[in-house]
Amino acid sequence: MALNDGRFLHLLFDCRIDQNDKRLSIRSSKIAYQLDVQGHQQLFRFDYEKEISNQYPSSHVHVYGKWEVPEIEKERPLSKVHIPVLRSSIEASIRLIVEEFGTTTNEPDALVWQEILDTTEFAFLKRIRTKN
Numbered sequence: 001m002a003l004n005d006g007r008f009l010h011l012l013f014d015c016r017i018d019q020n021d022k023r024l025s026i027r028s029s030k031i032a033y034q035l036d037v038q039g040h041q042q043l044f045r046f047d048y049e050k051e052i053s054n055q056y057p058s059s060h061v062h063v064y065g066k067w068e069v070p071e072i073e074k075e076r077p078l079s080k081v082h083i084p085v086l087r088s089s090i091e092a093s094i095r096l097i098v099e100e101f102g103t104t105t106n107e108p109d110a111l112v113w114q115e116i117l118d119t120t121e122f123a124f125l126k127r128i129r130t131k132n
Helices: 070-075 090-101 110-131
Strands: 008-017 024-034 042-049 059-063
Touching: 008 090, 024 090, 090 110
Parallel strands: none
Antiparallel strands: 008 024, 024 042, 042 059
């Protein structure tokens, strides 16, 4: 999805119907902020896997940049580190892009878009907390 700053928000979700409560359930997701539409130049990416099949945390973030300490870069590039995080919402990613990267919104009144994000994020957080 093209953003007002010329960058892109990439959203990829694998969803299924949960057989227990018959609701849509997210099995995996990727939320990336990137410079190009193809995703070759990502700035960060949140990954979530409901059923992990490797040693990495089920919910983690990749940061595409350089370490502040150059010696560490030789051991492992920052982009290859799986930084564990709580499961992230689309709303948190939008807030991050607007507040930390200065991307402008289509709605100039911050109270309007912030309230929408707060409302929908609250519903998401309530849902995932009751599932676990």
